[in-house]
Amino acid sequence: MIPELCDQRIRQFINGSDFVLAMNEDNHVFSWGDNHCGQCGRKATPFRVYLKPEVISDLNDKNITHICCGFKHSLALTTDGQVYGWGSYYEQYQNAEGSDTRVINSCENHYKSFFEELSDNPIGSGGFGTVFKVRHRFDEHIYAVKRIHKEDEIKNHMEVKNLVKVRSKYVVQYYNSWTEGIILYIQMELCEYNLQNILEVKLQVFGRQLGEAMDSVEYLISCEIFRQVLESVQYLHELNPQIIHRDLKPENILITLGKAMDCVEYLISCEIFRQILESVQYLHEMNPQIIHRDLKPENILIAENIRNGRFVKLCDFGLATVHDKRVHYRTTQKHTADVGDMRYIAPEVSQGGKYGHKCDIYSLALIGGNIFEIDLFNLELEDTNVYSELYQILNEPVYRLQTILISMFRTRLWHRRPECSEVLSEYNEWSIDRNILANDTRFDGILSILQSNDNHLFIELSAIGSGGFGTVFKVKHRFEEHIYAIKRVEIKDESEEYLQRFYNEVKNLIKVRSEYCVQYYNSWTEGNILYIHMELCEHNLQNILEVKQQVFDRKLGKAMDCVEYLISCEIFRQILESVQYLHEMNPQIIHRDLKPEN
Template sequence: HNILFITRDDQVYGLGLNYWGSLGLGHNIPVESPESIPELNHQNIREFICGTTFVLALTGDSQVLAWGHNDCGQLAREPARGGTTAYLKPERIAFFTNNKFITQLSCSYNHALALTSDGDVYGWGNNRRGQVGCGDVDDLEYIATPIRVKFTNNYKIKIKAIYCSGIHSSFALTVDGYVFSWGNNNCHHLGHDIPECVLKPQIITNIFNIQTVCPYGHRTYFLTNEGLVYFCGLHTNRQNVDLIQKTPKLSDIKHNFRDLWQIQSYHKDMPFITALKKHNLNNNKTNIVYMIVESNQTIETKYEKFDVKHETKAIEVTPKPVIKTSEVIQNNKIEVTEVIPKPKTEVTEVIPKPMPRQRNPVKTQPIIEKRISNEDMNHSSDSYYNNTFEELSVVGSGGFGTVYKVKHRFNQRLYAIKLIVLKESMAELNDRLLNETKNELKLRSEYVIQYTTSWLEDNNRLYIQMEYCSHSLHDILAAKAPVFGRQSPTKPMQSHEYYVSSELFRELLECVQYLHAVWPQVIHRGLKPRNILYTENAKRTGRFLKLSDFGLGNVFTAEHMDPKWTGSNKSDALYMAPEVIGSDDPNRFTTKSDVFSVGVIGQHVFDINIKDKKSVKVYEKTELNECFKQLWDVLTAMTAPDAVNRPECSQVLQNSIKWSISTPIAKNGYDLNAILAKTAKQNDYQFIHKYILHKIKS
């Protein structure tokens, strides 16, 4: 409820309600016109951070001044017992006067955080909900002397930004894009699936590569370096029904934003935060500010920036109209009901309300920006990759790069990371590839591998972090016949194996059809058994196959590969449609190119060769004869030389009743349990046993 501003000659003025002496004038009487604040003049104030009824100021020499209400020690002074709890004039916080270079402050109603230049965090004030982060609320309900916040880990955590939420919560962002949170969690706005308060900082395990945290009441937004927005906490759906998202979830927002700001509207019918997006329309770069409302919908405004621009030591107020709480929303635009005229005084900083957006401090270079020598083909010990992951083994390599099995150093989870080495001086390709991986990040489905994040090191090393799967369809096909007791591919399979093979083929068709049906459409362009992965975590969906490497083929051509790849390598050419082998023309790839690949893979799944009729003839006197005849026709059509004659995956699925069986056919003398028992104890076959038993039991 106050305004503080600094003139170019370093004079500080204030006006407003002045609750608890929060203007620093030595009294608590409301001030209707700007009044000079002597204790703040010529202090080289860098910024003011306002709590509800107290204020912190950061000076140019990194000292911290504080004044106003002190009922919980939020001014870093012991609350007076039996007397006044207000300090009406600014005073320096003694704790920060020696050897602590403060780069950022943040405060809430009655607690505060400070960030030092070496990445340490200190907290003080109200701790009844654990918001200071010291872990003890019974004996330390309030903390008057700043205490260092400990981020429990086996090595030092360096913080680059801090955020206090107005509902007694705190957040810290690490230099490599991870988020810790603690304090009140009654609506799960901390991002942890626990109902009670979090007394010590805990890492939010399912978000990574974050550039900005935006706490907003009982809801929190997280902006990634790719421009994606995650959210958690209390929100509404489009029917205005309250919902709670317990852990961060990728929003349906279609825009890729550059920044999120805590400019908050108090309009009772439509609270919102603001987000900035950079557009490139007809080669004219421009910015557009959007509102994000409670239902996570975005509304475009007519503004191009957040009305402030950063300079070396000051913020210049633009004379254009600014968002006010008296504005209303009409026709998806902000309509201004009052215009603020250009200030008569040359102002270098304005704090328009008690809780402004916490601006980022002096930024340290994040780990992902450190460069690797071009001559050094090994992972740099100073890279984001090595600082964040423990490399366990090489999973495989191919034209699209090398895949590593890694363990995350923070959450101990297993991931797969693909490293793609690009040629030097391919900036345009890098941009296209990074944009393509952004699209992959947005595909959240049971049909595809979950991509987590991606980053570029040294302009020629692209890392893509994704869900780890221990096996692929290649492994299943190698194990399937032995597990079912079929000693040779030329021997006919029994109905149980055919049933399982049909399920595998159906799942593959559904995965590819999903890519072809999304918008914008995705053509895989590189399907083969090794990039069709098997996940054991299929209890909910009953699906085990997922596609990986989708989208990469939309960017790469032969000249960009290292090592070179043209689709003519023996192992890969088997699955490539004839119209695209050796071609760098992206227009030659269509959904029918993927259909050809699926048709070839289908022949491996069922152990038949459409060029050799003997592979089907062995079924003439079996109960599967008619199914194999239909299957022969389907696979022949899918691998037709002319793409026009190939069916879509959806058509093959629609006719699956002709080539599949709904249940295995019991046969005298065939004991499935006895056959499976022969290989049940062999580790190499455990994964396919789970698949077989799940499918047959269901």
């Protein structure tokens, strides 16, 4: 037993010539053994003075993923591709003095080599450093990098150590840290906004004066923000040992935004939103109008069987009401107040005022915000708005879409909100031309697979059975990687009677979807081949009968022992139950080809 490593949750050991490295689940690296060349990552010691296990503290904040040992040197790889080395570089890397120091060097220009600053001005600064929005030159992801002068080394290392400890959805994501001269760099998840930004614009967004009561929507959003802040601090306090933040303030509570969509996702989102608008427009153009009053994602269904090119359907008309303009606009009569889902209810409905069909438009704006991941409560429109630097062709359509959603959402006088038909009339401005995707290689790849039928979705692994009704292959799905069986049947005669024999198998498989029968998934034809996609069962009863005597060491004609007899009873019971299932269907199904192979 190695006492120093007890409770360290070690997951990897690597041996050098006469020293050892180990890495635990927190990616901390330990070393022990001979260290006269500094191969243990500590100050060099005399030859054959063996060290006890100890953590290499210089690597604690480096996010190490792999370690390896040479004869007298060690290497460590980080998540962002940096390689750290120490010890003697031996034959190829031996320098004049012999590498006997414990200094672990990284590229002095790592920041400039790997990152490109995206703005001249930092996105945040304070007593503990300055934060820049950057793009990684290789993976092209956007990050935040905090740059700190090393005057107070203890405080600086404390921030890094705490970020490493608290890797969680509740805390800004830490990726890496390194030093260049007197500067400490900390690479983190980018969150461009903080709670202070929200507090500064909240009154203006909701059209409320300081001291006035919040409406239901603003109060609900405030509750959600406060709940998430409480959960984040609770996470720190429940750590063992506890962590006390000691600098909680709105500026230190960050708001994360999603990444921009690519062209394919955006076009699909536009199509979904278009069909939702058309569905609501249909209700509003009826005479008399119908107001849904409970529009939300849960009440917008996606149909599996597409008819007339439409797959979006509205449901749940329990709160819907008829809106007769002659009655509701010319009399004091008004619709019921405060109905619908609090997340999507229009202000005029929750406040009990008069309202019309355009309360649905408010809900649609929020649903559009969900689809396109646009935060309408905090969106600030600027002429220079850049949605995506990678997909710049989206910048103009998204800006137009944001403008339209704002008009649907923020207009205080509800009757001035646009009609669905008006939003749809600008579809070509806020969507993108499908021809743009002709240059998208990923889209082409998906399209080619779809155009070449389902068979190209599978990789054949082996043939597992054949007979008069076709050959069965064991296959792997290219995308989901599950294993299935596909029966391939050659259609040699196109007469109706001949074809009916094959299609009967498919029809019956669809009818008998049950635990008693092999699971049917799909079927299709390619040329003169019928394919049936099914659950994989690699063995049949005939296989068992062929080996049963050998397994139980019994000669033909000899009596079974109790174990073999019990297993045989269980097999026969399940066969009887399966056939009984077919015979109890209405109408009955007669199998007509029962045999051990089936």
